[in-house]
């Protein structure tokens with residue numbers, strides 16, 4: 001079991017006796033699927049706030065997949081519940097969960113890095129706003145259908161990866177997260193990343209399945225990084 005129980009001696013509020021309380025240590029679940037040393041892939045969900053409740057069921061399913069290549073590390077929810085700090089802000093990477101994320105990246109040095117978030121319906125227009133770059137300095141996400149949004153990761157974090165790494169953010173519409181069609185579609189994208197060994201193999205499949213969306217997402221990425229990096 002990954003969840004460890006630690007015993008704590010605390011004062012009971014009722015009778016002031018010293019009792020042993022069992023407390024669940026705030027440990028995150030982490031799955032390792034290993035078929036070979038390379039490439040290393042990291043899938044992380046639930047980075048802040050309460051979004052882990054929506055990302056965990058999807059990533060738990062991914063962790064039970066039978067087909068995978070390389071070494072996949074899957075964290076269904078980095079944090080169960082935390083204050084919401086935007087991953088675009090550097091402040092996030094100074095928070096407990098942000099530092100945990102940086103440690104995971106430093107430890108595993110993934111070649112594929114997939115971040116799974118969940119957003120509320122009222123954020124849709126902000127996340128997909130064509131003027132998002134003018135407004136907050138990062139390109140908008142592209143809707144891959146049913147409100148499933150795809151884009152790159154926070155520029156600050158992208159800087160921690162090498163040029164050739166493959167870094168993707170998927171935003172799950174939280175009001176649709178129980179919708180089997182939406183879950184299946186998100187899983188389809190994640191499964192591609194889990195099963196393929198090379199970025200180009202994933203991109204080829206994505207281009208076939210979502211031609212217009214991938215074209216748009218690649219265009220936005222290239223404009224933003226001025227061709228210095230390969231999408232994504």
Ligand SMILES: [Zn+2]
Nearest residue numbers: 047051117118
């Ligand atoms: Zn998020």
